[in-house]
Amino acid sequence: MIQVGVNGYGTIGKRVADAVAAQPDMELVGVAKTRPNFEAETAVRKAYPLYAAVPERVDRFAEEGLELAGEVDELVAAADVIVDCTPSGIGAENASLYEDHDTPTIFQGGEDADVAEVSFNARANYADAVGADSARVVSCNTTGLSRILAPLEEEWGVEKARVTLVRRGGDPGQTDRGPIDDILPDPVTIPSHHGPDVNTIFPDLDIDTLGMKVPATLMHTHSVNVTLESEADAEDVLDRFADETRLFLIPPGADIDGSGKLKEFAHDTGRPRGDLWENCIWAESVTVEGRDLYLFQAIHQESDVVPENVDAIRALSGDADAAESRRTTEDAMGVGIDY
Numbered sequence: 257m258i259q260v261g262v263n264g265y266g267t268i269g270k271r272v273a274d275a276v277a278a279q280p281d282m283e284l285v286g287v288a289k290t291r292p293n294f295e296a297e298t299a300v301r302k303a304y305p306l307y308a309a310v311p312e313r314v315d316r317f318a319e320e321g322l323e324l325a326g327e328v329d330e331l332v333a334a335a336d337v338i339v340d341c342t343p344s345g346i347g348a349e350n351a352s353l354y355e356d357h358d359t360p361t362i363f364q365g366g367e368d369a370d371v372a373e374v375s376f377n378a379r380a381n382y383a384d385a386v387g388a389d390s391a392r393v394v395s396c397n398t399t400g401l402s403r404i405l406a407p408l409e410e411e412w413g414v415e416k417a418r419v420t421l422v423r424r425g426g427d428p429g430q431t432d433r434g435p436i437d438d439i440l441p442d443p444v445t446i447p448s449h450h451g452p453d454v455n456t457i458f459p460d461l462d463i464d465t466l467g468m469k470v471p472a473t474l475m476h477t478h479s480v481n482v483t484l485e486s487e488a489d490a491e492d493v494l495d496r497f498a499d500e501t502r503l504f505l506i507p508p509g510a511d512i513d514g515s516g517k518l519k520e521f522a523h524d525t526g527r528p529r530g531d532l533w534e535n536c537i538w539a540e541s542v543t544v545e546g547r548d549l550y551l552f553q554a555i556h557q558e559s560d561v562v563p564e565n566v567d568a569i570r571a572l573s574g575d576a577d578a579a580e581s582r583r584t585t586e587d588a589m590g591v592g593i594d595y
């Protein structure tokens with residue numbers, strides 16, 4: 257059993273912890289939290305050993321009636337792999353703690369690429385992380401792009417990708433984020449950071465990305481144009497995508513017109529927290545003009561990176577079978593939508 261610790265128990269961390277706890281070959285040794293808030297309370301309810309991320313705040317947990325298993329360095333020492341799910345930039349500050357304990361580490365996409373030996377996507381470059389000391393699971397948007405680019409590159413070759421990312425302003429719980437009544441080019445400079453981030457996974461791929469932010473919380477939406485190296489038709493692309501378990505092709509008859517109904521569908525089908533771990537591609541949007549492929553996809557920012565984190569744990573632990581890891585992850589979590 258791979259002993260896994262999660263440092264940072266927020267939007268991503270709590271989902272990674274649940275996914276780890278569900279795996280047949282992993283054990284969650286604990287989660288570290290800075291504050292005794294509602295998420296700490298739910299960790300205790302789930303019987304996840306709770307560690308204090310900031311030693312000076314230990315007393316605050318006792319004041320709220322929350323029992324601690326210890327402090328974060330004890331969690332790092334006990335873990336075979338630590339998954340850092342702290343806010344952007346804090347992961348890099350924590351790196352020396354993990355190095356001091358020789359504990360292989362997974363960082364998240366908010367960190368700069370140089371925080372880890374390798375940037376990771378389970379579909380595109382699993383092998384690069386096998387046996388590494390650290391990996392960075394690329395951001396939700398880069399994960400969503402990598403999952404479609406990998407099969408396109410393998411089947412037809414990618415001459416050039418152009419993507420406009422309409423990004424949600426903040427997650428549902430991020431009440432301090434915006435915009436609340438605007439549409440922002442964000443970043444206003446081109447390319448956005450997403451294209452270079454895709455290049456950490458596909459170093460030679462030609463891609464331009466443009467980013468915007470809108471007053472929405474549920475999901476990101478991508479407008480994708482990929483110029484393929486060889487001719488394809490839309491049916492071939494749909495057939496190829498249908499083989500990918502982490503892509504959900506929204507059927508035309510489903511009457512799902514946006515993120516709202518996608519999330520409703522997720523809740524109706526009993527998904528935990530209404531999570532959509534798969535890219536949600538509108539099948540009707542998949543269009544090919546010559547060698548130009550077009551499509552729209554929605555990306556659930558809070559959850560698509562979660563199965564990737566689980567696979568990254570196995571890769572760092574030395575399990576070299578990417579397909580087997582993905583299958584185990586998906587079976588344990590229930591990833592894959594058969595509509």
Ligand SMILES: NC(=O)C1=CN([C@@H]2O[C@H](COP(=O)(O)OP(=O)(O)OC[C@H]3O[C@@H](n4cnc5c(N)ncnc54)[C@H](O)[C@@H]3O)[C@@H](O)[C@H]2O)C=CC1
Pocket residue numbers: 263264265266267268269288289290291309310341342343344345346364365366367394395396427557558561
């Ligand atoms: N929320 C999202 O849509 C996505 C986030 N990411 C990335 O995942 C990482 C985490 O993001 P979120 O989960 O959204 O953030 P979050 O703010 O929801 O959760 C971070 C957690 O870490 C805790 N924390 C803060 N400082 C800490 C420290 N020194 N030690 C331990 N814990 C600490 C916070 O209290 C919070 O519970 C970031 O790198 C982010 O860019 C990646 C994909 C999507």
Ligand SMILES: O=C(OP(=O)(O)O)[C@H](O)COP(=O)(O)O
Pocket residue numbers: 365366395396397398423425450557
């Ligand atoms: O990594 C993300 O998005 P990004 O790829 O657009 O930077 C996550 O959705 C977090 O984005 P945020 O930095 O707007 O919270």
